[in-house]
Amino acid sequence: MTDDVAAPGAAGEAARRERDFLDSYDPRAFDPIAVTVDVVALTLRADRLHVLTVERGGPPFAGERALPGGFVRAGRESLDEAAARELAEETGLDAAALGRVHLEQLGSYGGPDRDPRMHVVSIAYLAFAPGLPDATAGSDAAGASWTPVEAIFPQGQPRHAPRRPFEQGRRPGTYGGGTGRRPGHRASAQALAFDHDRILADGLERARAKIEYTPLATAFLGESFTISQLRAVYETVWGAPLHAGNFHRKVLSVPGFVESTGETDNRPGGRGGPRARLYRAGDARLLHPALLRPDREEDVR
Amino acid sequence: MTDDVAAPGAAGEAARRERDFLDSYDPRAFDPIAVTVDVVALTLRADRLHVLTVERGGPPFAGERALPGGFVRAGRESLDEAAARELAEETGLDAAALGRVHLEQLGSYGGPDRDPRMHVVSIAYLAFAPGLPDATAGSDAAGASWTPVEAIFPQGQPRHAPRRPFEQGRRPGTYGGGTGRRPGHRASAQALAFDHDRILADGLERARAKIEYTPLATAFLGESFTISQLRAVYETVWGAPLHAGNFHRKVLSVPGFVESTGETDNRPGGRGGPRARLYRAGDARLLHPALLRPDREEDVR
DNA sequence: GAAATAGTGTCTATGAGACACTATTGC
DNA sequence: GCAATAGTGTCTCATAGACACTATTTC
Numbered sequence: 001m002t003d004d005v006a007a008p009g010a011a012g013e014a015a016r017r018e019r020d021f022l023d024s025y026d027p028r029a030f031d032p033i034a035v036t037v038d039v040v041a042l043t044l045r046a047d048r049l050h051v052l053t054v055e056r057g058g059p060p061f062a063g064e065r066a067l068p069g070g071f072v073r074a075g076r077e078s079l080d081e082a083a084a085r086e087l088a089e090e091t092g093l094d095a096a097a098l099g100r101v102h103l104e105q106l107g108s109y110g111g112p113d114r115d116p117r118m119h120v121v122s123i124a125y126l127a128f129a130p131g132l133p134d135a136t137a138g139s140d141a142a143g144a145s146w147t148p149v150e151a152i153f154p155q156g157q158p159r160h161a162p163r164r165p166f167e168q169g170r171r172p173g174t175y176g177g178g179t180g181r182r183p184g185h186r187a188s189a190q191a192l193a194f195d196h197d198r199i200l201a202d203g204l205e206r207a208r209a210k211i212e213y214t215p216l217a218t219a220f221l222g223e224s225f226t227i228s229q230l231r232a233v234y235e236t237v238w239g240a241p242l243h244a245g246n247f248h249r250k251v252l253s254v255p256g257f258v259e260s261t262g263e264t265d266n267r268p269g270g271r272g273g274p275r276a277r278l279y280r281a282g283d284a285r286l287l288h289p290a291l292l293r294p295d296r297e298e299d300v301r
Numbered sequence: 302m303t304d305d306v307a308a309p310g311a312a313g314e315a316a317r318r319e320r321d322f323l324d325s326y327d328p329r330a331f332d333p334i335a336v337t338v339d340v341v342a343l344t345l346r347a348d349r350l351h352v353l354t355v356e357r358g359g360p361p362f363a364g365e366r367a368l369p370g371g372f373v374r375a376g377r378e379s380l381d382e383a384a385a386r387e388l389a390e391e392t393g394l395d396a397a398a399l400g401r402v403h404l405e406q407l408g409s410y411g412g413p414d415r416d417p418r419m420h421v422v423s424i425a426y427l428a429f430a431p432g433l434p435d436a437t438a439g440s441d442a443a444g445a446s447w448t449p450v451e452a453i454f455p456q457g458q459p460r461h462a463p464r465r466p467f468e469q470g471r472r473p474g475t476y477g478g479g480t481g482r483r484p485g486h487r488a489s490a491q492a493l494a495f496d497h498d499r500i501l502a503d504g505l506e507r508a509r510a511k512i513e514y515t516p517l518a519t520a521f522l523g524e525s526f527t528i529s530q531l532r533a534v535y536e537t538v539w540g541a542p543l544h545a546g547n548f549h550r551k552v553l554s555v556p557g558f559v560e561s562t563g564e565t566d567n568r569p570g571g572r573g574g575p576r577a578r579l580y581r582a583g584d585a586r587l588l589h590p591a592l593l594r595p596d597r598e599e600d601v602r
Numbered sequence: 603g604a605a606a607t608a609g610t611g612t613c614t615a616t617g618a619g620a621c622a623c624t625a626t627t628g629c
Numbered sequence: 630g631c632a633a634t635a636g637t638g639t640c641t642c643a644t645a646g647a648c649a650c651t652a653t654t655t656c
Contacts, residue, residue, distance in 0.1 A: 032375040033336045035411070035422050072411065074333040074420045079411035108409045108424045110336070110373065110380035119375045121336050121422070123409045228635075246619060248636060253617090267627080273634025274626035289617070529608075547646060549609060554644090568654080574607025575653035590644070608653075616645080623638075629631085 034120045037082045038069035038196065040106060040203030041091070041127040044220050048148050049236050051200060052090060052127075053192065055143035060116050061193030067200065068144060069122065079105070083125035090144040091132060102128040102219040106203055114195050126203045128219035149204065152197065208237055213290040215257050218281040224261050226276035227251055240294055250291060256284025335421045338383045339370035339497065341407060341504030342392070342428040345521045349449050350537050352501060353391060354493065356444035361417050362494030368501065369445060370423065380406070384426035391445040392433060403429040403520040407504055415496045427504045429520035453493065453501065509538055514591040516558050519582040525562050527577035528552055541595055551592060557585025 041052035053065040068090040072082045080103070088098055103125055110121035132146075191197045211217040217233040218225070231247045251257055258279035265276045342353035354366040369391040373383045381404070389399055404426055411422035433447075492498045512518040518534040519526070532548045552558055559580035566577045 033334070033373060035334045035336060072334060072422070075413045078413060079409060079422065105408055107406055108380060110424065112376045112379060121373070121380065121424070123411065123422070226635090243619070243621095244634080245621090245636070245638095250618080270628070271633055272626085272628040273632090274636080276635060292618080294619095527608090544646070544648095545607080546609070546611095546648090551645080571655070572606055573653085573655040574605090575609080577608060593645080595646095604656085606653100606655080609651085611650075612648085614645100614647080616643100618641100618643085620641080621639085624636085626633105626635075628633085 032118055034118060035072045035074075036069050036120055036122045037072060037079060037086055037125060038067045038109075038122050038199060039083055039087050039090075039103075039125045039127055040067060040200055041087055041101075041129055042149075042203070042207060042220075043129040043132055043146060044233060044236055045131060045146060047232060047236055048150065049204075050146035051149055051152070051203075052087075052144060053147045054090060054145075056193055057143070064193045065147065066193040067124075067196045072123075079123050080125075083123070083127075087125075087127055091129070093132070097132075100130060100219070102216055106199070106206055109195060109199060111195070122199075124199045124203070126206055128207070128216055130220055130222055149200075152192065152200065153204075208293065211237055211291070212293060213287050215281055215284055215287060218258070224263070224278040224280050226265050226278060227258075228276055230258070230279075234291070238293055242294070254284070254287050254289065254291075256282040257287055258282050333419055335419060336373045336375075337370050337421055337423045338373060338380060338387055338426060339368045339410075339423050339500060340384055340388050340391075340404075340426045340428055341368060341501055342388055342402075342430055343450075343504070343508055343521075344430040344433055344447060345534060345537055346432060346447060348533055348537055349451065350505075351447035351449055352453070352504075353388075353445060354448045355391060355446075357494055358444070365494045366448065367494035368425075368497045373424075380424050381426075384424070384428075388426075388428055392430070394433070398433075401431060401520070403517055407500070407507055410496055410500060412496070423500075425500045425504070427507055429508070429517055431521055431523055450501075450505065453498065454505075509594065512538055512592070513594060514588050516582055516585055516588060519559070525564070525579040525581050527566050527579060528559075529577055531559070531580075535592070539594055543595070555585070555588050555590065555592075557583040558588055559583050 039052070043050050043052075052068055054068045056062055056064055056066050068086055070082075070086050070089075072079065077085065083105075084098060084103060087093070087101070087103065088095075093101070104127075106124040106126040108121060108123050110119075112119050114120065114122075192200060211234060217230060217237070220233045220237075221229055227248050228244070230251060231242055231244065234247070235242055259282045261278045261280055263278045265278055267275055340353070344351050344353075353369055355369045357363055357365055357367050369387055371383070371387050371390075373380060378386065384406075385399060385404060388394070388402070388404065389396075394402070405428075407425040407427040409422060409424050411420075413420050415421065415423075493501060512535060518531060518538070521534045521538075522530055528549050529545070531552060532543055532545065535548070536542055560583045562579045562581055564579045566579055568576055
């Protein structure tokens with residue numbers, strides 16, 4: 001609400017106001033909260049979904065992998081700007097290349113115990129990037145690399161939505177020592193530091209949902225692409241094969257999804273078949289009608 | 302990312318690490334950011350959508366209305382808990398009544414200049430509440446009241462306002478209510494403090510989208526309800542009349558949306574017609590197939 | 603009786619998906 | 630030639646929406 005740091009002149013009000021007022025000025029009430037941004041940056045490499053991770057240099061979770069992120073620079077940048085800055089720093093992308101990356105806010109995570117050192121509220125962002133060179137090669141990004149999502153969540157976790165009924169903090173047994181993993185957690189060996197595997201799970205579910213009703217699947221591809229390449233994006237993100245013929249017709253039938261470049265693929269590494277026509281992203285921001293994920297029957301309740 | 306407040310032992314790393322490290326410990330880098338939660342609480346009163354607002358007691362924006370909210374109590378509560386607490390304080394609801402309210406995270410707003418006093422990052426929440434008594438009557442909530450959304454965004458802001466296709470939408474008598482807002486009046490005079498009209502707009506759009514594919518429209522109603530009452534929720538939130546017959550059949554055909562109570566309405570204030578059957582919310586968490594908003598053609602791009 | 607509402611029947615247009623088929627390329 | 634792929638044709642089924650109609654209640 002950004003209020004109730006009201007001027008002292010408002011002291012004549014009701015008791016609640018006074019209490020709020022005092023709370024507001026008690027340094028312990030808000031000073032100890034740090035604000036960071038974390039980025040779930042997704043890309044496709046060799047037909048597999050990858051996420052950008054960094055290796056932690058110090059405790060807690062020293063040596064483990066985590067999502068890239070960092071502190072918001074107070075008074076100097078917005079949340080969106082902070083996320084874009086972090087992403088650029090870790091990938092080594094310049095502004096031009098960053099312009100082709102889709103970046104959107106994913107959600108905020110602020111349980112009091114998610115970081116053992118202090119109360120840290122993190123604003124998570126989700127990025128869709130086209131194929132990029134190794135982040136490690138980049139100047140700044142020392143420990144950053146693209147990690148296959150399957151290495152973190154062994155058999156995808158395509159079906160069940162991450163399900164965040166109420167509080168998302170509270171991962172039992174994950175705090176304090178920095179080593180205690182949840183017992184019986186399948187991905188234990190590869191899980192990310194802090195609550196970052198939950199953030200990643202939320203990001204993956206968002207990505208799966210988002211390409212249903214937006215043309216953002218094209219953000220994983222280059223300037224021009226074939227329908228088959230676009231289909232590969234959907235198959236990889238959804239983790240399910242799609243019918244090539246029906247997909248082809250469907251994509252071309254949605255207004256503004258793609259538009260023809262008039263050219264054909266020069267087929268680098270093709271295994272036969274006619275040359276595919278090339279398309280670029282259209283001007284639609286929503287797909288209408290949407291592309292529906294196959295068989296979501298189990299997800300309904 | 303909640304990292305890079307790394308221990309001094311990690312000092313041997315690359316230059317970037319060191320810079321981050323220093324940034325992290327520079328008090329100006331994160332101390333001055335305050336974290337608040339704001340709540341967009343929506344309810345239906347007399348077939349009109351209302352949002353909970355409070356009157357600001359001091360500058361800035363003294364005397365203007367704003368969304369309810371307040372500071373997150375560092376180290377003592379999660380974001381969800383803070384939002385629930387704020388909502389309870391402002392509405393005077395007890396835990397039991399709060400249990401029937403849907404509360405979800407909406408998004409975060411953190412521009413450096415959104416509050417003139419300091420950098421404030423606000424986590425916005427969206428709440429769907431059934432009809433409630435006046436918030437003002439509640440103990441704590443001095444300046445809180447339910448404000449018609451139209452009083453803030455005069456002619457809805459759902460794209461177009463042309464409510465004409467059918468005629469069955471509005472119940473007679475619900476439109477004559479003088480809320481003190483002049484029709485045709487621009488939004489400027491009544492806009493909320495800070496960037497809260499933007500947050501409200503985002504909340505409204507989320508609400509409109511959410512009732513398409515979730516059964517959350519039932520959260521605006523009591524324990525049991527008629528199909529017509531449910532339709533009134535959709536018509537009010539979407540700002541467009543729906544075909545009664547088709548809506549009826551559609552709702553009953555979606556698995557898990559509603560289930561019959563076996564009883565019929567006792568019709569208080571009915572204006573004729575047979576007694577409607579009563580239903581309660583089903584166990585579905587997603588509607589499959591979804592209810593689609595009428596004519597979104599223009600929205601596509 | 604008039605008017606409003608609850609609920610159902612039915613027809614049509616559209617889209618999703620299954621399947622079949624042709625054409626074009628690499629090997 | 631064989632295998633793989635691009636792209637199109639066609640059929641069936643499910644659904645959204647228009648429209649019509651009956652039954653039930655209030656005034």
